[in-house]
Amino acid sequence: MTRDEQQRKAEEFLALHTAPELLVLANAWDVCSARLFEFEGFKAVGTTSAGVAATLGYPDGQRISLAEAVEVVRRIVAQVRVPVSADIEAGYSESVEGVVGSAKAVLEVGAVGINLEDSTGDPARPLYDVAQQTEKLAAIREMSDSAGVHLVINARTDGYLLPSDDPARRFHDTVERANAYRRAGADCIFVPDMGDLDKDTMASLVKEIDAPVNVIAGATTPPLEELEAIGIARVSFGPRPMRAALALVRKIARELRDTGTYAAMTAETLSYAEINEMFADRSG
Amino acid sequence: MTRDEQQRKAEEFLALHTAPELLVLANAWDVCSARLFEFEGFKAVGTTSAGVAATLGYPDGQRISLAEAVEVVRRIVAQVRVPVSADIEAGYSESVEGVVGSAKAVLEVGAVGINLEDSTGDPARPLYDVAQQTEKLAAIREMSDSAGVHLVINARTDGYLLPSDDPARRFHDTVERANAYRRAGADCIFVPDMGDLDKDTMASLVKEIDAPVNVIAGATTPPLEELEAIGIARVSFGPRPMRAALALVRKIARELRDTGTYAAMTAETLSYAEINEMFADRSG
Numbered sequence: 001m002t003r004d005e006q007q008r009k010a011e012e013f014l015a016l017h018t019a020p021e022l023l024v025l026a027n028a029w030d031v032c033s034a035r036l037f038e039f040e041g042f043k044a045v046g047t048t049s050a051g052v053a054a055t056l057g058y059p060d061g062q063r064i065s066l067a068e069a070v071e072v073v074r075r076i077v078a079q080v081r082v083p084v085s086a087d088i089e090a091g092y093s094e095s096v097e098g099v100v101g102s103a104k105a106v107l108e109v110g111a112v113g114i115n116l117e118d119s120t121g122d123p124a125r126p127l128y129d130v131a132q133q134t135e136k137l138a139a140i141r142e143m144s145d146s147a148g149v150h151l152v153i154n155a156r157t158d159g160y161l162l163p164s165d166d167p168a169r170r171f172h173d174t175v176e177r178a179n180a181y182r183r184a185g186a187d188c189i190f191v192p193d194m195g196d197l198d199k200d201t202m203a204s205l206v207k208e209i210d211a212p213v214n215v216i217a218g219a220t221t222p223p224l225e226e227l228e229a230i231g232i233a234r235v236s237f238g239p240r241p242m243r244a245a246l247a248l249v250r251k252i253a254r255e256l257r258d259t260g261t262y263a264a265m266t267a268e269t270l271s272y273a274e275i276n277e278m279f280a281d282r283s284g
Numbered sequence: 285m286t287r288d289e290q291q292r293k294a295e296e297f298l299a300l301h302t303a304p305e306l307l308v309l310a311n312a313w314d315v316c317s318a319r320l321f322e323f324e325g326f327k328a329v330g331t332t333s334a335g336v337a338a339t340l341g342y343p344d345g346q347r348i349s350l351a352e353a354v355e356v357v358r359r360i361v362a363q364v365r366v367p368v369s370a371d372i373e374a375g376y377s378e379s380v381e382g383v384v385g386s387a388k389a390v391l392e393v394g395a396v397g398i399n400l401e402d403s404t405g406d407p408a409r410p411l412y413d414v415a416q417q418t419e420k421l422a423a424i425r426e427m428s429d430s431a432g433v434h435l436v437i438n439a440r441t442d443g444y445l446l447p448s449d450d451p452a453r454r455f456h457d458t459v460e461r462a463n464a465y466r467r468a469g470a471d472c473i474f475v476p477d478m479g480d481l482d483k484d485t486m487a488s489l490v491k492e493i494d495a496p497v498n499v500i501a502g503a504t505t506p507p508l509e510e511l512e513a514i515g516i517a518r519v520s521f522g523p524r525p526m527r528a529a530l531a532l533v534r535k536i537a538r539e540l541r542d543t544g545t546y547a548a549m550t551a552e553t554l555s556y557a558e559i560n561e562m563f564a565d566r567s568g
Contacts, residue, residue: 246316249320
């Protein structure tokens with residue numbers, strides 16, 4: 001992919017954030033899952049840091065090395081044609097330079113978007129200060145401008161992942177961070193939650209945040225058409241598809257162990273031909 | 285792992301082939317699936333070449349590079365404590381030296397077993413000559429002896445993957461190959477099939493083959509306890525668990541696309557804590 005092709009792909013990806021239709025971004029953890037989502041018609045794929053970490057044997061939370069995370073992105077970009085957005089967690093560094101380096105590394109292997117979260121991983125101080133986070137976002141935007149590729153920055157703010165006894169305050173803080181991140185150069189604001197972000201609050205976030213809003217969907221989330229109706233721009237799924245797949249593998253394992261049969265393994269499957277077809281025209 | 289520890293693990297793995305209980309070898313395609321099988325109590329894990337290839341974006345059939353295949357084995361060995369057997373297809377080479385090099389490469393990253401198949405990948409001449417295959421097996425055994433690690437060689441013979449209008453001839457040829465492979469140094473004989481290897485034929489293979497016999501289980505295979513009862517020593521599953529997981533991912537993708545809901549994604553899942561627990565004490 002030339003830099004020009006990458007820039008066109010980045011613009012195409014950015015445009016999906018302001019299109020009337022909800023952008024549904026499936027989260028992949030390896031090349032196969034990414035190709036499968038593309039094959040089924042998804043217009044873009046993201047990576048899931050927790051999923052990528054697990055496939056390589058790491059717990060989530062920046063235990064994987066940047067080089068390993070980038071290598072997975074490189075492989076996915078090489079095999080899918082839709083835009084790929086890389087989850088780079090909090091940028092694998094405390095410093096602005098380090099975070100920019102991480103964003104640059106995924107841009108250089110062909111990603112046209114990133115997720116950057118404001119969680120520190122430190123329970124005593126769970127979120128980076130707004131000033132620190134906006135400095136990183138602005139520096140990434142500058143790097144992206146210099147590179148000639150508009151890296152679509154999905155700035156994640158994690159207040160709804162933290163316990164709160166003051167919902168109004170949490171809402172206010174999230175909106176404040178979101179708009180600051182937008183002013184610093186973010187293209188989309190991602191507000192993940194643990195299942196307690198209700199539809200009315202989502203609609204209020206859309207109203208108060210001066211940018212496209214990304215939410216994560218799970219068991220208690222309204223269906224996609226309702227998310228679209230209230231103005232959500234982008235929805236993703238984090239590691240949930242990967243965890244569901246793992247739960248099936250566990251079920252297969254337990255059935256083998258406990259009853260010695262193969263029902264869970266054979267009820268639904270992709271044929272050898274179907275899997276090979278997914279890769280036939282892309283490799284080598 | 286020191287060479288001595290590896291040799292103890294290889295001996296432990298070899299002993300599982302002659303124990304009264306059936307050895308149930310789950311096939312992993314990444315570190316996460318390998319850890320999950322170990323976590324659920326499996327005594328050993330194998331890799332599935334088709335599964336590993338797919339996760340990295342290749343069709344099956346030796347399109348992946350040896351280095352990439354070895355790297356996956358290395359990662360799995362580093363994270364699981366049970367014996368790991370590596371599927372090295374036909375050895376990623378036509379030459380004896382090349383095939384030995386592939387076996388040595390996985391031994392050096394800690395595998396204590398290999399699968400080596402006699403399929404050529406060439407429809408005009410689907411199986412290597414017996415003399416060619418036994419030369420490779422003998423050379424691997426010699427390499428393994430020199431290394432001081434008894435690499436458990438699971439010699440796969442692929443007659444039951446080919447169409448046949450002469451079942452008696454196919455049976456005879458399979459037994460002949462199996463016993464030749466055993467004499468050349470194989471520890472176990474793997475006879476994969478496409479679902480038409482019935483219980484009586486399996487029992488006859490066990491009787492005629494002078495080595496532990498490995499079959500692959502699928503929808504039409506008798507349950508594990510029946511396999512044990514007829515004297516099968518080892519059962520594996522190839523890419524079937526991985527393909528079942530992919531079929532679920534496809535179902536999730538299609539539900540998102542067609543109805544915009546999340547039932548398939550959320551019906552059964554592994555929690556974040558469960559996944560992190562699988563890796564917590566192994567990484568770093």
